[in-house]
Amino acid sequence: MVKICCIGAGYVGGPTMAVIALKCPSIQVVVVDISVSRITAWNSEQLPIYEPGLEDIVKQCRGKNLFFSTDVEKNVAEADIIFVSVNTPTKTQGLGAGKAADLTYWESSARMIADVSTSNKIVVEKSTVPVKTAEAIEKILSFNSKGINYQILSNPEFLAEGTAIQDLFNPDRVLIGGRETPDGQKAIQTLKDVYAHWVPEDRIITTNLWSAELSKLAANAFLAQRISSVNAMSALCEATGADVSQVSHAVGKDTRIGSKFLNASVGFGGSCFQKDILNLVYICECNGLPEVANYWKQVIKVNDYQKKRFVNRVVSSMFNTVSGKKIAILGFAFKKDTGDTRETPAIDVCKELLRDRARLSIYDPQVTVDQIQRDLLMDKFDWDHAVHLQPMSPSTVKKVSIVWDAYEAARDAHAICILTEWDEFKTLDYQRIFDNMQKPAFVFDGRNMVNVKKLREIGFIVYSIGKPLDPWIKDMPAVA
Ligand code: UDX
Ligand code: ADP
Numbered sequence: 001m002v003k004i005c006c007i008g009a010g011y012v013g014g015p016t017m018a019v020i021a022l023k024c025p026s027i028q029v030v031v032v033d034i035s036v037s038r039i040t041a042w043n044s045e046q047l048p049i050y051e052p053g054l055e056d057i058v059k060q061c062r063g064k065n066l067f068f069s070t071d072v073e074k075n076v077a078e079a080d081i082i083f084v085s086v087n088t089p090t091k092t093q094g095l096g097a098g099k100a101a102d103l104t105y106w107e108s109s110a111r112m113i114a115d116v117s118t119s120n121k122i123v124v125e126k127s128t129v130p131v132k133t134a135e136a137i138e139k140i141l142s143f144n145s146k147g148i149n150y151q152i153l154s155n156p157e158f159l160a161e162g163t164a165i166q167d168l169f170n171p172d173r174v175l176i177g178g179r180e181t182p183d184g185q186k187a188i189q190t191l192k193d194v195y196a197h198w199v200p201e202d203r204i205i206t207t208n209l210w211s212a213e214l215s216k217l218a219a220n221a222f223l224a225q226r227i228s229s230v231n232a233m234s235a236l237c238e239a240t241g242a243d244v245s246q247v248s249h250a251v252g253k254d255t256r257i258g259s260k261f262l263n264a265s266v267g268f269g270g271s272c273f274q275k276d277i278l279n280l281v282y283i284c285e286c287n288g289l290p291e292v293a294n295y296w297k298q299v300i301k302v303n304d305y306q307k308k309r310f311v312n313r314v315v316s317s318m319f320n321t322v323s324g325k326k327i328a329i330l331g332f333a334f335k336k337d338t339g340d341t342r343e344t345p346a347i348d349v350c351k352e353l354l355r356d357r358a359r360l361s362i363y364d365p366q367v368t369v370d371q372i373q374r375d376l377l378m379d380k381f382d383w384d385h386a387v388h389l390q391p392m393s394p395s396t397v398k399k400v401s402i403v404w405d406a407y408e409a410a411r412d413a414h415a416i417c418i419l420t421e422w423d424e425f426k427t428l429d430y431q432r433i434f435d436n437m438q439k440p441a442f443v444f445d446g447r448n449m450v451n452v453k454k455l456r457e458i459g460f461i462v463y464s465i466g467k468p469l470d471p472w473i474k475d476m477p478a479v480a
Contacts, residue, residue: 002027002194005079007109009033009042009068011049011164011271011340012126012157013085018057019168021066023198028065030079032072042068050339050366053165073116080119081191084109085126085157090275099282101130101275110137114144122187125154128220128272130279131213134177151187153178154209156216161270162337174204177212217280221296224273226261228302234264234466235309244466245448264466266419266446267307267345269334274300274343307345310417311352313463314444317473318415322358326438328409331420331447332364332372339366345446346419347375350400351392353417360400363409365422369402376400407433415442421449434458440472 004020006013009031021029033039041048043062047055058066069075076082086105091097106129113123123141125134134152141150154177159167174195178188188206195204207215230248237244244264252259268274277296284293315322334344341347350360354376362372379391403409406425410416410433418425426449434441443455445464455462461472 002081002190003079004029004081004083004194005075006031006083006085006126007033007072007076008083008085008087008105008127009035009038009048010085010087011051011161012159013083014042014047014049015051015054015159015164016085016126016157016168017083018054018061018066019165020194021061021064022057024194025065027194028067029061030067030069030075032069032075034070034072036070039068039070050337051161051164052337057165073112076113077116077118079121081122081124081194082113083124083126083155088127088129088275090278096282099278099285101128101133101279103129103133103136106133106137107140110140111144113150114141117146117148117150120149120151122151122153122190124191125152125213126157128156128216128276128279129213130283131210131217134209134213149183151178151183152209153187153191154212154216155191156212158216158219161340162335169198171199171203174199175207175212175215176204177207177209180208217276217283220272220276221280221299223261224268224277224303225296225299227263227265227268228299228306230262230264231267231306231465232302234306237466238469241468243468247466264448265306265345265421266310266349266465267303269342269344269346271340271342274303304348307348308352310345310444310446310465311349311356313473314353314415314417314442315356316476317442317444317461317463319476322353322356322414324357324359325414326359326361326412327353328406328413328416329360329362330364330406330409330416330418330425331422332362332367332375333420333422336420336422337366339364339368339371341367341371341375344375344419349417349419349446350376354392354396354399358399361409361411361413362400362402363404363406364420365424372400372402373397407436411436412438413441414438415444417444417446418449419446421447425449430455430460431458434460 004027006017013031017029017031038048086109088101088103088106091100091102134154138152156175176188176191178184192204233247234244248262251257252262277300281293281297329350332346333339333341376392376397406428441460443460443462448464452462452464461470463473
């Protein structure tokens with residue numbers, strides 16, 4: 001029986017291993033983590049992450065060929081294939097701060113593997129890492145090898161949160177990078193055999209190590225670039241009276257462009273896009289390619305601009321002041337169907353509104369109260385100037401209430417900001433909401449999901465990103 005151990009029981013490791021266990025009954029899969037609370041949650045009824053379809057799979061496999069454990073060393077020692085999917089945040093201090101990936105967790109995992117291993121191992125990079133990380137890991141392992149043969153593979157994850165299980169069941173492609181030596185090729189084949197249990201052979205691509213690592217960064221950069229492109233267009237649409245949905249529909253019909261990832265929004269979030277682009281920027285700079293670095297950096301700058309632009313619309317529409325006004329925030333997660341808030345645009349939007357002294361009432365169907373409070377208290381890193389921006393003071397954060405219902409959030413509010421595209425926001429009783437709000441009542445739709453015409457008929461003043469402006473908003477002078 002092949003034994004797989006995955007280090008890191010997070011958004012990537014958890015769902016990926018659950019699907020491998022489901023599709024490969026002959027393989028034993030153990031997911032290990034140093035976080036006792038995470039592992040306890042994986043072994044309980046309340047999984048630590050929300051992902052549609054995940055709970056069913058875990059229930060089917062847990063205790064059979066899927067296990068969650070904090071005994072990292074024992075399970076690593078026993079495994080044939082070790083996936084490493086620990087976190088690789090952006091460095092906040094020292095060389096490359098604000099851009100480079102912090103590989104501390106990765107390196108300590110590699111050293112631990114070297115310490116405890118007594119048999120040959122295939123070590124698979126699953127978390128996104130900078131190009132050539134595999135080489136560094138290979139060095140750590142081979143210098144400490146005690147005669148053990150380690151093969152390093154890069155097998156980047158392309159799943160998106162909220163659709164992780166579908167993405168894993170039916171991937172566009174599985175990418176496996178490895179050394180072009182006989183041993184490297186053999187390791188690639190071993191991992192290929194795992195995926196071949198359910199993925200058609202022609203969708204499993206094999207490359208050299210660095211191509212695989214770079215492809216992950218490139219794919220995320222391309223996806224994020226599409227969003228920044230359409231978001232840049234949304235500003236021009238508002239200025240000219242064009243409608244960004246019509247523009248992106250027309251543009252996306254070109255089969256060379258395609259229709260996906262062209263939805264204008266308040267900005268992209270998530271743990272990958274910004275981090276991976278910053279990584280790419282840093283690698284370009286280190287390789288003496290400042291023009292290429294600046295090209296990709298602009299994708300993030302447009303994203304920051306979009307969030308700022310949204311807040312400016314809110315403030316300028318409401319007579320240039322939100323001081324003391326209650327604003328309902330609908331949605332805090334970085335996208336629907338996840339409770340994840342990493343890099344969510346909601347953090348920046350809420351912080352800016354709080355700086356303008358608004359009172360916020362936040363509702364999200366999946367994000368915990370603790371998480372929202374932590375996100376708003378934490379300081380933000382300004383990657384352009386390598387400094388930490390001031391964290392929110394606890395007294396400012398007191399201006400935030402977190403509620404469990406959209407109607408409660410909107411009661412007596414002056415405005416609603418929709419920041420995540422949760423389906424339930426489409427079917428809210430907006431008449432009921434309007435009746436309980438201060439007047440004039442504003443809706444700022446950061447995800448273009450409400451029926452603008454209907455809401456205007458009810459009496460709302462509505463702002464939708466990239467759409468022809470409400471006459472009211474058009475007449476308000478924009479704040480600089
Ligand atoms: C992304 C990649 O899609 C995935 O392949 C990779 O493995 C990890 O990073 P994820 O961050 O989970 O996945 O979500 P994704 O669906 O890509 O959305 C990222 C952000 O872009 C979200 O904030 C989303 O709301 C936003 N977005 C997406 C838009 O604003 N407009 C769009 O058209 C699409
Ligand atoms: P991702 O979205 O990439 O899956 P997460 O932060 O959700 O990232 O998950 C990474 C997990 O890796 C965390 O649960 C963290 O506790 C775990 N981790 C980090 N370092 C180690 C380590 N050395 N050994 C075991 N687990 C680790």
